[in-house]
Structures are given as structure tokens and as C-alpha cells.
Amino acid sequence: MSSILVIEDDASIRDALERGLAEHGHTVMTAATGVAGLEAVLGEHPDLVLLDLGLPDVDGLTVIGMIRAAGSVPIIVTTARDDDPTMVRTLDSGADDYVVKPFRLDQVTARIRAVMRRTTRAASAEPVRVGELVIHEPSRTASLAGVELVLARREFDLLLALATRAGEVVSKRTLLAEVWHQADGGSERTVDVHLSWLRRKLGETAAAPRYLESVRGVGVRMVDPTA
Ligand code: CA
Numbered sequence: 001m002s003s004i005l006v007i008e009d010d011a012s013i014r015d016a017l018e019r020g021l022a023e024h025g026h027t028v029m030t031a032a033t034g035v036a037g038l039e040a041v042l043g044e045h046p047d048l049v050l051l052d053l054g055l056p057d058v059d060g061l062t063v064i065g066m067i068r069a070a071g072s073v074p075i076i077v078t079t080a081r082d083d084d085p086t087m088v089r090t091l092d093s094g095a096d097d098y099v100v101k102p103f104r105l106d107q108v109t110a111r112i113r114a115v116m117r118r119t120t121r122a123a124s125a126e127p128v129r130v131g132e133l134v135i136h137e138p139s140r141t142a143s144l145a146g147v148e149l150v151l152a153r154r155e156f157d158l159l160l161a162l163a164t165r166a167g168e169v170v171s172k173r174t175l176l177a178e179v180w181h182q183a184d185g186g187s188e189r190t191v192d193v194h195l196s197w198l199r200r201k202l203g204e205t206a207a208a209p210r211y212l213e214s215v216r217g218v219g220v221r222m223v224d225p226t227a
Contacts, residue, residue: 001025002047002116007037007063008078009056013101017050020105026112034058041067048112053079053090061093068094074119076111078103098181107177114178117164130166131224133202133211135159144202154179155198158191162212162222171219195220 004026008014011032018028029044031037034055041049049067053060064075077090077098087098096115099108118137127136132145140156142149151159157179162170176186179194195212204210210225 001027002112003027003029003044004112005037005040005044005046005049006030007034007049007055008052009033009054010052016105017108021109024109034063037063038066041073042070046073048116049073049075050108051075051077051095053077053081061089064090064093064095074115076115100181110174110177128160128163130163130211130222131226133163135163149201151201154194155201158194158198162220166222166224169215169219169221174219
């Protein structure tokens with residue numbers, strides 16, 4: 001498990017995160033202001049920072065910039081603002097991911113797992129391989145039997161989310177949360193549509209699957225058809 005720094009000025013959210021993340025086995029540190037948070041980043045070297053974008057002393061984007069200037073610790077932003085331009089700016093400024101308030105604890109822990117998996121893998125720069133499928137996350141490229149796949153952004157994210165859990169059944173709800181950032185209110189139909197596009201690009205169909213196996217009523221599993 002990881003050491004997580006929670007930078008959050010709302011005491012009730014901060015306490016809930018501290019308690020909840022500790023129950024998930026994480027070591028949790030907290031800070032109530034941007035300045036205290038920066039000091040904790042520099043002094044405590046957390047594995048991941050959960051950063052509230054709306055802090056009383058320093059603007060969230062500025063905090064991200066200052067953390068980035070100090071190092072590459074993964075940052076997940078928590079924010080009440082879910083409009084696209086804000087999120088694009090947040091991610092452009094160096095945050096790794098975001099969750100929109102109000103959130104449930106399991107949404108936060110899912111994002112923490114995804115970001116930790118991604119950053120650990122990115123550091124090793126090792127491609128993800130399943131059978132003849134090779135996915136290289138830093139360059140966002142994927143190939144099947146040596147032939148490069150032309151994938152839209154969501155298709156790549158979906159492929160990666162499934163490939164990093166090859167052999168596991170992944171629920172559409174989990175995929176909505178990880179790929180589309182919509183744990184609630186998202187339509188599983190969105191996942192179905194992208195899965196069918198992805199299947200076509202992988203040269204398979206739902207009726208004759210190779211890599212993408214539907215598990216009725218549960219979700220989808222990536223398998224190695226060459227195994
Ligand atoms: Ca706040």
C-alpha cells in the first residue's frame with residue numbers, strides 16, 4: 001500500500017478521506033492549506049497526493065505547478081468543478097487524474113489504484129503484452145501481431161484498462177469510472193459501443209471473440225487467445 005497526502009481544507013472531507021484510506025491500508029498524511037501541503041510533499045515524500053483544487057490560500061493549479069517543480073509524485077485532483085476546460089487545464093498543468101465531488105470512497109480508491117499502476121508501469125517503460133497484443137503507454141501506441149492499431153483516445157484507454165487486468169473480469173461500472181470518469185450516471189451502453197469499435201479494430205466480433213470476452217451480466221475480460 002501507499003503513503004498518501006490529502007490536501008483538503010474541508011475538515012469533514014479530510015477526516016473522511018483520512019479514515020477511509022487508512023482502512024484501505026494506506027498511510028495517510030493530511031494538510032489543510034496549499035502551503036502546508038507543499039511542505040508535506042517536500043518533507044514527507046508521499047507516494048501520491050490527493051489535492052483539493054479549491055484551497056483557501058493558494059490556487060489549486062498553482063499548487064500543482066509547485067509540486068511538479070519539486071518532483072514527479074502522482075497527483076489526483078478532487079474538485080467540485082467538472083467542466084471540461086477546467087479539467088483539461090488541470091491535467092495539462094501536471095495532475096495525473098481527477099475525481100469530481102461529491103465522490104464515494106471507492107471511486108477515489110479506484111483512481112488511486114489506476115494512477116499507481118500507471119505511474120509504476122510508466123517508470124519501467126515496459127509495454128503491456130497480452131498474446132500478440134502489445135500496448136506501450138508512454139507513446140500511447142498499440143499493435144496486434146506487429147501491425148499498429150489506429151485507436152481513438154477512449155479506445156486506447158479501454159484497451160489498456162482491460163490489458164492491465166488480463167484474465168480478470170472487469171465490470172462496465174469500473175470501466176466507466178476509470179476510462180470515462182463516470183461512476184454514477186454513466187451509461188453502460190457507452191462501454192458497449194466502444195467495446196464493439198475496439199473489437200472491430202482487433203479483427204474480432206462479440207459472437208467470435210478472441211481477446212475480448214463478454215461475461216454476461218458481469219462485464220468483460222481480456223484473455224490471451226494464443227495461450
Ligand atoms: Ca476546498
